[in-house]
Amino acid sequence: MNTDFVLYLAINTLVVIAVSPLFVSLIKKVKAWTQGRQGPSVFQTYFTLIKLLKKEVIYSPNSSRIMRVTPLVTMAAILVAALFVPLVFVPEPVGGMGNIILFMSLLALARFFMALAGLDAGSSFGGMGSSREMSISSIIEPTTIVVFAALAFVFKTLNIFDMFAISVSTGSPSLSTLILIGISLFIIIIVETSRIPVDNPETHLELTMIHEGMILEQSGRNLALMELSAAVKMTALMALLLNLIVPFGITTSLTLAGILIALILLVVKCSILTGIIGIFESSMAKKRFFQLPSLFAMAFFFSTLIIIIEVFS
Amino acid sequence: MIAELFILALLVLLAGTIFPLIAASLDRRSVRTISLSCTIVASILLGILSLVNLLSGDSVSFTLYQPIPAFSLSFVIDRLASFFLLIIAVVSACVALYFTEYIEHMDGESRRNLLCSCTSLFILAMVLVIASANTLAFFLFWELMAASSFLLVTYEYTHDETRKAGTFYFIMTQLSSLFVLLGIILLYTQTGSFAISPVYGGMTYLAILAFLALFAGFSIKAGIIPFHKWLPYAHPASPTPISALMSGVMLKIAVYGLVRFLLDVFTPDLWWGVLILAAGTASAVLGIIYALKEHDVKGMLAYSSIENIGIIFTGIGLSVIFTASNLPGLATLSLLGALFHSLNHAMFKSLLFLTAGSVVSATHTRDIEHMGGLAHRMPVTSALFFVGAVSIAALPPLNGFASELLIFMSFFSSVALVDPLFKVLLFICLALFALTSALSSACFVKAFGSIFLALPRSPESAVAEEVPRAMLIGPGILAAACILLGVCALQIFAFVGFAVPLPDMLLISLLLVSMAVLTYAVLYFTASREVRVSETWGCGTLSQQASAEYSGHGFSEPLDIIFSAIYRTRTTSERTFHDQKNCIFKEGTGEIRLLKVFEEYLYRPIAQQSMSITKSVSRFQNGCLDTYLLYVFVTIIALIIFLGWFA
Amino acid sequence: MILIAFVLVSVVSLFIIAAARNHRQMNTVCVAQALIFAILAAWIALFEQVPVVSFLVGSQYFFIDHLGLFEVLIATVIFACAAVYARGYVEGLLESGELEKGSLRLFYAAWALLLLVIVLAFFSDNLALFWIFAELTTIISAMLIAILAARENIDAAIKYIFIASISMLFAFVGFIFLFEVSRVHLGTGTLNWTVLMQHAAAFSPGMVIASFVLVFVGFAAKSGIFPFHTWLPEAHAKAPSAVSAILSGVLLNLGIYGIIRMYAIVHQTTAIATIAPMLTVFGILTIGIAALSMLPQKNLKKLVAFSSVENMGIMLVGLAISTPVALFWVLFHIMAHAFTKASLFFSSGILHRQYRSRFSSDAADEIKDVFRLQPLAAWGIILGGLAIIGMPPFPLFFSEFFIMLQLGAVSLWVLAVMLVLLFIAAVALGYFVLTTFTQVSAPDTPSDIEPYRTPASMKAPIIFLLVVLLVVGLVLPAWGMAFLNQIVTELKF
């Protein structure tokens, strides 16, 4: 493990923590605009997090240690996962870091704990949230893996670092493949970050909530961790999409200027993407839960299409 | 040295078998403890010898006994055998340790001595199967294994459920033996010897038939769908440690058989691989889908075993495909994945069975709907179960993930395969495989959540108590193994001498831990440290009730509906009305029953068919002398005609 | 001269039985007789130069070769066990009034006579003489079946006698054919097996086939080959269990023994090409019918009896393979089957005593609490059952395995069918044990069944036989194997 890599760890983690709340607020802002409202400040999420950190934590008497460790584990797992997606700087991969399956599994680890925490207090909403979350994540899994397989197929590597390096140095593969990968990854982002039409992050209306249902019991600093980890996860996934499709700006050498440029470019690219997500969300209604499989089937179709196109061309 | 150790271990196991038989009528704890201690000692010996042999990579062969020229009791302990011996050794040591305490809580007075004896015999048989150097010895011990495990399954023979399980198990086990026997005979016909050595002269139809027969035999024993039905019956019915042994080890013996014959005897074709892969994938997906629906904790674990065996078979299938496509590197990778998953499955499945057994003995029910809240009452057990659940859900950094990752990697590497159609097939299997691992994580969220979290849903669960120490140490060792095998996977492979493209899980784990520590530290210094334990918001309900909780059933409901095409349900309802035009509803009953597809469309029709055939055959024996004499008469006439025209 | 010893011992035993005052004495005589016979046979095996061909000077009616000796050894061991077993068993029959006191003397006289006749049959060189003794065994054993003066016993005995003797008449016609063949080739006709074996190679196949087929009809009926097996399940099920053990363990062997002797002659001619497929067909049909009849069987003794039929089928198929190895394992199978089956009948006899009122001839057995009431018998049935379905390390495993191995080289189809049928038979036994032995009365209600106090004399034979089987299966003693090889050589395979 060289110093570059250690620096990478530090930079990536700090960057992702620093910028991700911004994008959460940005989406809200975009949605507010499309609805003709002014919306909260783009820094609202930061304020919320700080407020939450100052509050006390309340545990239900029924809850066990799962409830207590979940925020930490979730945060840790997602931060490590975020390390797998270089935001501004692509180092040489060390010890299998950047393995795309491991990335996916780390997200699954966080989800596993969250779902258990949802069940822990015994409230029916938490249970409902967990149940739906696990169901959705299960049926999106084939799509995700096929998209990843397609990526591996296109880039001839399993490692996200290498993929980025290839896309930076040699440019991306054919346009059609890119579009398809883009669409598939986009759907995955929507699902993984619990956005409309899969989930509605805004409401606490009982019948529609999934992700929010799971973390209903969380409070204070724990809630802050959960919120932050959700934001980090979104950022990491967005970065994965962006750095594959529009890789320009990301640096492979460790220079201050390069990193600063990359950071600015990242924020710009992500802001555009959040804009797209916001508009997408606003133009959609939340789907009924049991209509989701058909949405996923569509995603699966796209991802399989990539494979088929790649295989037969 | 290896041979001597091996024989010593056999003798110790034999002592463990015979001693309780001698003291059969003595209902003493000491008898059972001595017998189980023998098992533990033998397991340790086996563990040592297999580790030594695994590392050195030698192939030790020796003949114990040769009564007739055609048949010798000879053994070979090579790397593959040592690997499986290691599985047996670890699992059986832990199980036996657990058993020493568990058995004292069981019914059956002095019958328990026999149970100990049979357990020892069972382990002995498995060890011998693994070490057998020729097919005849292999089959002989295979049968011994079948017989002893049958006796173990039917231990609580007075229950209806056990009777059914026993019947299923007996039939399927016999069927498996039949196929293995057929395979061995066909092999002998082809090669003229019992040696487990390559078949020369190409894959003739005899060799292909032999492979198919062996594959069927091993599939039945391993519980590959559609031969899986015995598993979800036998596992719940047998005593828990036995389920742990059967699921953790016995299924692996079938895997061993398949691997051994594929590697050492046959030169497989591509379609063999496809066959194995298809069987594996189908079992994996269907197994976990059925597991989700199961509310009997041991039944659920049984279905999950089917899933995991499916995963192992997937790995083997891939390996065969790669071998046939002349890609030895990838073949090794996927085979390593399959073998590593066998080891891991043995660890976490035994762990889960043992802890589930503790839970069952504490709550006196196997229905997870009647558990709940046990995390408070059985903290250690719940922690151990949790480790198992994380492992089996294939989450990093534990061992289940490591082995599934290997198989995933070999799937991803199928890029190197030539035939495009084949790639598509592999990608479909990959998608299903991913579905499997995601569903298994849902399944174990449900299991852990329903068993250990929230409020107790039955009075027994509310007063459950932590189990004695021996019942914690055994699973504890397994849990430690799960963690170790996961975290240090790369290092272990390197140590044994395989370079696998696994990520460094040690690094990842360190990162995870340090991230958690950092987060904690940051929070500690920045955030409020106030903590209050109090009633939380319940969406308007005043106080929480166990009956209002999300049950296991409710948890899997969304998936039920999504996979309703696979869960065939039958809805029946009866309604009565007050008026004649059926407008005013009076009362009614309704039932939604889950159809057991394989049982109702495959097993039962076959059973009914064969029963009706036997009925008509028994009519032959009608008890009337005249009829019998008529048979004789007709036969003699027929024979005379035969004489006249065919002599 | 040794033969005279056999006869003398039997005559003395008969006299003592006639003079004996009570059951014990008669039983002791029978045990002693069987033991003396066993010792004599062992003595011949160890110290005499086998084959011995010097009896009844001039016309060589008797001789002793390894095959005969082998069968005699099996027979005497089983007789000894059965006689020991009968000590307790017949006592029970007397107590319950199933056997009348008056019939007791007849029972033991027939018993002693049966052993003698069987031994003489196995030592007959002349095939016609062998036929006569075989007929006599039918008569005497039918008496033993009918001795329980119940209508169903008489019925079973009549079926046995009719089917067996009618078929045996055909066998005699077959011998006449054989005689004619030998007369054509040797000038003077003979039925001496040793002489026939010497010249068999020259016999004309057509006549040999005719003679074999007819002889086969007779001995198939004796050994319960389909479709002549119909008497067997009923007779074996109705007979007192001690007698069932003999019927299954010894008398069926007599039939197969006859077929083997005859087959050895045919084997040397070209007729074998016709005969072997015929035997295979009969064998497979036998296994099939037996296995399929076993499946719905609810009556323990009938089940065990059908299992005998099945095993006879296996032997026939093994014989039809007509390789030395196959023959070797057929012989092994004969031995293993005899011991296993005897122990099974002994065990079911205990259960029969226990649940006497609940066993009916045709309806399902009502067995309850069997492990509490009769643990030994239950385990005897379970272990015996495992042995009979060919589970290692019981010896039947080896014989079935090697027979099927040899079969694999002949015909895969037959092998596949046979495997399936054996599977069905195994399932039938397992299913029976699982459904009946697991019945227990509810824990709070007191059982209405009086425990039957099984005398030690009924337990000892079961344990003895199972131990012998286990030892044989585990050790496969070399001298035994050599002995069997000797037989194979003598049969010119």
Place this chain on the structure above:
Amino acid sequence: MIDTAIVVGIVRILFVCIIITAAYIISTRNLLSVVSVYALQSLTLVCIALALWSLEGSIVLLEIAVVTFISKVLIIPYFIATIQEKIRIKRDIEFHYLNPTTSLLISMALMLLIYMALARIMEGTPARESLFFFGAVLGISLMLMGMMVTFSRKRAITKVLGFLSMENGVLLFGMFVTELPFIIEFLIIIDLIILVILTAILSVGIDSTLEDYHKRLHRFHLLEESEEVP
């Protein structure tokens, strides 16, 4: 010595007699007459044996004639007649599977069949030309006819007669193989007599009620310590 041709002619006539008796046994319903016809059949056999003796001069045939006469013409018919009296069955009306006409037709077909089959088997062997062939055809036919009696009649006692008729078939066949040692023939007959007696006793049991059976067994002194049977 009588002229060979005449003897052969006589033997032919006797063969026809035997077939006729067999046919009668198959078709009649009257039990008592079955017994006497059986005796007649056996007597015909004795005659054939004597005729063959006169033809071949073999002493064995003479011995056989004597033994057959004593056992089959005298003892067995007498014994069966006695039993029939005891169980008071005069008629055996019920037929199984075959009625008399069919059985007669079938037996004719059988004879033809056996002739053809044996002819093919013995094709080219010296046996084809000899009396052996003739005896074989007739003997086996007689056996099969007797066998038809055994399974088409309901009463066990009639079955016994059918069996005896079969045995006559064997004897008939055996007489053409004169070299078969007399001791064998003798033992066979002894054997069969025991068989018949036992079967007859058992038949009594099956053809009557159980109590009657016990009583009768006592009357025959087959049970030693006679006990009162309620």
